[in-house]
Amino acid sequence: MVSPYKISVTVRNTLQEARNTLSSNLIEQARLEAELLLAHVLDVKKEDLVIHPNRELTDSQEENFQQLIERRCRKEPLAYIIGHREFWSLPFKVNRKVLIPRPETEGVIEHLLDLAGEEATKKVLSILDVGTGSGILAIVAALEFPRARVIAVDNSNDALEIAQENIHRHQVVEQIETFKMNFMCPWTLSEDDLYDYILSNPPYISSKDFEQLMPDVRDYEPRVALDGGPDGLACYRHIISKAFPYLKPGGCLIFEVGEDQAEAVKRYLQDHGGLDGIAIIQDLSGRDRVVSARRVLG
Ligand code: GLN
Numbered sequence: 001m002v003s004p005y006k007i008s009v010t011v012r013n014t015l016q017e018a019r020n021t022l023s024s025n026l027i028e029q030a031r032l033e034a035e036l037l038l039a040h041v042l043d044v045k046k047e048d049l050v051i052h053p054n055r056e057l058t059d060s061q062e063e064n065f066q067q068l069i070e071r072r073c074r075k076e077p078l079a080y081i082i083g084h085r086e087f088w089s090l091p092f093k094v095n096r097k098v099l100i101p102r103p104e105t106e107g108v109i110e111h112l113l114d115l116a117g118e119e120a121t122k123k124v125l126s127i128l129d130v131g132t133g134s135g136i137l138a139i140v141a142a143l144e145f146p147r148a149r150v151i152a153v154d155n156s157n158d159a160l161e162i163a164q165e166n167i168h169r170h171q172v173v174e175q176i177e178t179f180k181m182n183f184m185c186p187w188t189l190s191e192d193d194l195y196d197y198i199l200s201n202p203p204y205i206s207s208k209d210f211e212q213l214m215p216d217v218r219d220y221e222p223r224v225a226l227d228g229g230p231d232g233l234a235c236y237r238h239i240i241s242k243a244f245p246y247l248k249p250g251g252c253l254i255f256e257v258g259e260d261q262a263e264a265v266k267r268y269l270q271d272h273g274g275l276d277g278i279a280i281i282q283d284l285s286g287r288d289r290v291v292s293a294r295r296v297l298g
Contacts, residue, residue, distance in 0.1 A: 009062050012053040014038060018069050025073040032076055033067070040082040041065045043164050075215040088140045092166050097158035098134040099225040105201050107289045109140050111281050112197060114253055115292065121145055126193065129153070130183050130200035130239055135163030135176075135223055137199045142172040150175055151189065155182040156224070175293065184235065187242045194248040199250040201256040202235035205230040232258060236265045240272050247295040252277075254292040262288035 015034050022030035022235045039046045041064050042057075057065070068081055079085035079100040084093050087101035088109060094100055114201050116125065125148040129138035138152035150172075154160050160178050167176050181188050183202075210218065217226070228235050236255060243253055253275070262280045269275050275293040283289040 009057045009172075009277060010053065010059070011042075011049050011055045014057060014062065014065065015049065021069055027072060033072060036078060036082060037068045037072065038065055041068065050143065075219065076222055077216045080220060087136045090140070090143075090170065092134050092139075093157075093162055093169065094134050096220060097156060097222060098162050099221055100132060101136045104124050104283055105136065105256055105284055106201055107281060108137060108201060108254055109144065111254055111279075111290045112141060112199065113144060113294060115254070116145070116197070118264075119147075121147075123147060124149065125196045127151070128189075128195045128198045129157075130198060130243070130245075131202050131225070131235075132163050132178070133159050135166040135178075137201065138163070138176050138178075139166055139170050139199075140174055141199065142175040143170060146175075148175060151177050151179060151195075152192070153179045153183065153189070155180065155183040155184075156222075159222075159225075183242065184238050187246070189246065191245070193246070194251065195246055196248055196251045198243045198247060198251070198253045200235075200239055200243075202228065202239060204232045204235065204256075204258040204261060206230060206232035212289060228258075233261060233264055233268075236261075237268055240268050243285075244272060244295065246273060249295055249297045252292050252294045254257070254290060256289060257291050259287055262291050265291045287297055 013175060015038060018034035019030045022033055027033055035046045035049055039049060041061055070082055077100055078092050080096055084091045085101050088106055092101055125145050127141050127150045128150050129152040132138050132152035132154045135152055138150045142148060142150045153164055157180060163178055167173055203226050205228055207227055207230050210227050255265060266278050269278050274296055276296050277294040279292050280288050281290040
């Protein structure tokens with residue numbers, strides 16, 4: 001029976017308590033995360049919580065919220081709990097079958113825009129996204145280049161399902177085709193199709209570093225999307241050789257790379273031959289983040 005003296009459970013009280021619980025479980029952005037989780041449970045915008053601090057929660061909302069706080073305390077990433085994450089200021093559905101989009105991956109899109117130049121929005125480019133996961137690179141490329149045709153491949157049917165949902169959500173169904181393909185095996189794409197841009201954020205964490213990752217990442221995100229083999233560089237070596245015949249002369253390969261991997265990837269690109277204009281691009285904090293190369297003309 002509900003006690004008549006039950007203290008009302010307001011947004012303000014609930015947030016304060018959740019913030020303390022998250023902080024004491026070493027969740028860094030405790031306040032923000034508490035707000036995002038409560039906004040999710042109440043199906044409102046985060047800002048609405050500030051506007052209505054005295055709103056009372058129903059018993060089931062409170063219970064639901066406490067369950068989500070417990071999941072977060074067990075280090076399940078916030079994006080998996082609420083089921084989406086922003087990338088390029090757009091919402092993308094995610095679940096444990098796909099890597100959570102990271103801000104650094106926006107560097108791949110920024111570099112693509114730089115290489116393509118302003119006129120490119122009017123061109124019928126063809127773009128390949130290798131290991132698309134939730135589809136972020138393929139979808140943002142399609143949105144930035146409305147006349148482009150994009151192929152997105154991944155070896156996981158579960159990932160392709162999420163990518164498809166995101167493709168529908170962002171209304172780029174006409175522009176993007178998805179294929180199941182293991183990019184570490186011989187490529188099964190039509191050899192008649194050549195690409196202006198081949199993009200990839202492959203798994204690049206070395207197997208040894210994988211064990212040292214934060215539990216949020218190590219225990220929840222798909223290992224297959226993170227583990228790049230003993231030295232973390234296996235995918236780059238493989239993709240460079242497989243992608244090359246699919247690049248148009250003058251077409252570019254653009255990779256996200258892990259910290260300290262840019263020079264090694266640059267060397268692989270140089271050693272392959274037939275590629276020039278190799279560029280290493282840094283993120284805002286000066287870390288090497290993106291490496292690209294162009295297939296020589298002729
Ligand atoms: N950026 C991710 C991380 O450091 C790794 C992504 C990847 O392997 N492609 O956790």
